[in-house]
Amino acid sequence: MIKNPSIQFLGAAREVGRSGFLIDAGDKLLLDYGVKFGQNNQIVEPLRPKTNLDAIILSHAHLDHSGNIPKLFTDSNSLTYLTPPTLELSNLLWEDSLKIAGHNGVHAGFSRDELHRIHRYSFPVGYKRKLHITQDATLEFLDAGHILGSAMPKLTFGKNKTLLYTGDFNPMETRLHNGADLKAGKIDSLIIESTYGNRNHPPRKELEKVFAEGVQDIIDRDGWALIPCFAIGRGQEVIDILRSYNVEGDIFYDGMGQKAAHIMLNHPDYLRDSKHLKKSLKSAFFVRSIRDRKKALKKPCIIVSSAGMMQGGPILFYTRKLRLDSNSKMFFTGYQADGTIGKKLLDTKKFVEEKTQLDVGFEVEKYDFSAHAQKDGMLKAIDKWNPEKIFLVHGDEEIMFFFKDCIKEMGFKNVEMPKQGQTMKLF
């Protein structure tokens, strides 16, 4: 290890999205390399690493962590470490990015060639295995509890200097996942997300119950329950919740989540209760054609479909068709970013597509399901890890300032809020 290893923040610095952190400990290691979606779904990239990479380490499949990796392979190849489910899920999302770019008549910045090359240079590794990735650095993945295969990479440099990167993590148990594995041993430096550094979530079990009852009410009054969901995790979780609470009504499952569901069931070891999930998913009708889609509109039912923020996907088709049905209701189940169709619908009850703006007759409500740690959970984790130095990333600036104060009140002195492009001492 060189004398003063450093870290450069290429993205996710005082913002959510485009995570990318370049570590120089002699060897050059890149932690995550994602994209951010700006106005009109435009892709915003992190800074480019100005060096050859010895390794890429990917925490999980979400595009804000994985989305820009294929571009790194246009002019070089790097060994990429990730869990087996992360490889499959990332590939699903990368393929989808290519499809969307093609559909919009733009170039994605990479092609299938790059995806093939990533596969060749990928090194899938499970949780809790220590791996020498360079002469000087050891990598271990700990379960992050966020989505299928999500990991918190722990790096040990030289004999005993340690860095833990949380990626996106959730210490709390959900239907699909055990909480994050916080038993990380001695941690010198910590890079921690701060998405919800200013607040706690409603208790999960109560929220699930209220949600299931709400869906049942809509079916009972002969309406459609429209549930826009993220393709990875939330859709499958929602179906599992509805079946656990014995909600009566057919469930139609549409969009990319179906493929993610198959990947999930292929990795039962990465799920909390794969048997239960399998049973729940089996009870849902997987929509495969326009005909199936029309079938869903014949009689009131539950429709679970991507995209979660309504930026595309079959949910738009159902919304157009059921727009004026006052017996129906849309249940948002995740974060709605500013400028998205979902956010506009939630705030104004207007369905805005390109230049058209239509009134909506159905009810709209948001349920605060989250796959991220809440404030108290993060503070508890920090207390347990007891790091010397803390870097806050992946959060809105205002929230970070608040979160930083909370951490300092606990007695931690060395808390940084790096800016984009800034390089700091790692230890």
Ligand SMILES: [Zn+2]
């Ligand atoms: Zn994530």
Ligand SMILES: [Zn+2]
């Ligand atoms: Zn993220």
